[in-house]
Amino acid sequence: MNTIQEIQTEIIEDFAMFDDWMQKYEYLIDLGKELSPIEEQYKTEDNLIKGCQSRVWLHAEHTKGKIIYTADSDAIMTKGIVAVLINVLSGQSPSEIANAKLDFINKIGLKEQLSPTRANGLVSMIKQMKIYALAFNN
Amino acid sequence: MLDINKIRSQFPILNRKVNGKDLVYFDNGATTQKPQSVIDAEANYYTDENSNVHRGVHFLSGLATDKFEETRDAVQDFIGAKHKHEIIFTKGTTDAINLVANAYRILLSKGDEIIISELEHHSNIVPWQMCCEISGASLKVIPLLDNGELDMNEFNNLLSESTKVVAVSHISNALGTISPIEEIISKAHKIGAKVLIDGAQAASHIALDMQKLNADFYCFSAHKMFGPTGVGVLYGKEEILNKLPPYQGGGEMIKEVSFEKTTYACLPHKFEAGTPNISGVIAFKQAIDFITELGVATIAKYEDELLQYATTEILKIEGVKIYGTAKNKSGIISFNIDGLHPYDIGMIIDKMGVAIRTGHHCAQPIMDRFSIPGTARISLSVYNTKAEVDVCMNAIKKAKLMLS
Incomplete structure (x- = not known):
């Protein structure tokens, strides 16, 4: 398993290949479509991260010292970014997740997706992923 | 053309x-863009006219006050209000509705009813829910038909002697429906209820004549009609505004203040506590002129x-x-x-x-x-x-x- 930093570097390299926004968005849409589905039993009100517009469901399990995240969103662009975040953090240890600096977001030009516009639940999602990590760390 | x-x-x-x-x-439903005249008026106020209104004895304060009041005149003309002092400047439509709903916390009690509609923006729902929570009044909702029009049969059924306030939007921001507010106003008045119209989406799209329309309150925002943000209007009939308790306390809304008793200023100042958005109000006149010139x-x-x-x-x-x-x-x-x-x-x-x-x-x-x-x-x-x-x-x- 690569470290969080290594995975971030790979993602930055992947996104650097795109010439324009359209390729980037199409890639995110594909990632969204390919994201392994969350088990239906976890798509509950408790696991719902509310954005103003698109909704994100996040579930976390702690096994063998690693956290496995699964998630879903009703908007495909949001789901694509959710998939990137899961690629980066899922399978890592609680302490690594809790301390992770997610600087790839700025570098792949997705900062606008994570501005506090309340439009999507992504800012809250990252926070929730870290809260799980802190909880499992204790 | x-x-x-x-x-x-x-x-x-x-x-x-x-x-x-x-x-x-x-x-544009969220906010319209601004013509150069509005932008210039804002800049010009701070460049050449900046001073506080309604209190200074000096030249600039007089100038700012005159220009501020010119906008009130322009609004009066624009909406056909009977009196200039029936125009209250607020922060926007939301603020205007809150002003009225806040006053009704005191005027209503258990058993009274407020009617709103399923078509409302949150700003014409939540202030009335807050009003109900404190006054004990209850909220009734006119349902929607599938095409986004109000179910007027249901409105007729909801109206009763308990109805004290009807608050509905002129145009729905979410669907664009223009509601039959003339009919709503006249029916509500027959049973003695007061009517507030949320005109945020309507003010630059439908010609307004308050004396003909006969609404008790009509609220709108400057920024949705080519004017600056942070400026709104509450129109209210003089006799009703006079009966409402003040909204916020502070400077400019008082006649006399002592620790024993404070008396309040006359309309419109009773509802305009504190220093208003002077540059915004002054620039708002340019927006009204822009609309009036086009018609x-x-x-x-x-x-x-x-x-x-x-x-x-x-x-x-x-x-x-x-x-x-x-x-x-x-x-x-x-x-x-x-x-x-x-x-x-x-x-x-x-x-x-x-x-x-x-x-x-x-x-x-x-x-x-x-x-x-x-x-x-x-x-x-x-x-x-x-x-x-x-x-x-x-x-x-x-x-x-x-x-x-």
Whole structure:
């Protein structure tokens, strides 16, 4: 398993290949479509991260010292970014997740997706992923 | 005939690029762009006129006060109010509704009823819920028909001797429905209820005459009619405003203050505590002048033409469903595309320079009514063109292709 930093570097390299926004968005849409589905039993009100517009469901399990995240969103662009975040953090240890600096977001030009516009639940999602990590760390 | 190019030339922002493309601004329901005259008036106030209003003895204060009050005169003319002091400046429509709903916390009690509608913006729902919580009054809701019109039969059933206030919007921000407020006002008055109209979406699209309309309160925002943000109007009938308790305490709203007893100033100052948004109010006059020069009826006719064109064009896109198909409708198209989330559509067409609103439009009960998470909304203004509608339609088609 690569470290969080290594995975971030790979993602930055992947996104650097795109010439324009359209390729980037199409890639995110594909990632969204390919994201392994969350088990239906976890798509509950408790696991719902509310954005103003698109909704994100996040579930976390702690096994063998690693956290496995699964998630879903009703908007495909949001789901694509959710998939990137899961690629980066899922399978890592609680302490690594809790301390992770997610600087790839700025570098792949997705900062606008994570501005506090309340439009999507992504800012809250990252926070929730870290809260799980802190909880499992204790 | 309107000279749209000439109108567009007055709005500097329309020349800018967004994501490398010409801006197509179709989010006018949220806020309209501002003509140069409004921008200049704001700048000029701080450059040449800045001073506090209504209290100074010096030259500049007199000048600022005169200009501030000129806007009140202009608003009075614009909406056909009987008295100048029936025009209260607020921060916006939300603030105006809160002012009235706050006063009714004291005037209402258990057993009294407030009627709103399923069509309302949250700002014409929540203040009344807060009012009910404190006063003990209860809230009744006029339901919607499938086409987005109010169910007027149900309205008739809801009206009773317990009804004390009816608060409805003139035009729905989420669906564009123009409601029959004349009928609502006259029926409510027959049983002695007072009527507040949320005119935020209507003020630059429908010619207003308060004396003819006979609403007890009418609220609107400057920023949705080419004026600055942070300025709104509460119109209220003199005799009713006089009976309402003051909203906020502070400077300018008092006659005499002592620790034993304070007496309040006359209208409109009783409701204008603190230093107002002076530059905004002064610049608002330019917005009113802009609308008056074009003529509200002429603006409405042009926007209706655009609406018809955009509606025809968007329905050519397979899978499009329009929410809100009232017979009497303003320049708003709320839509979804089969299988697509409005957020995704909005995100993608933004990259092509097209600004629309997506989401629940601060009207969640409407979205619940149609069992949808939200819609994409195109809202048109007088500076928009058919060519822009074409750009928007192509962008939507492209988004659909990418997302399917």
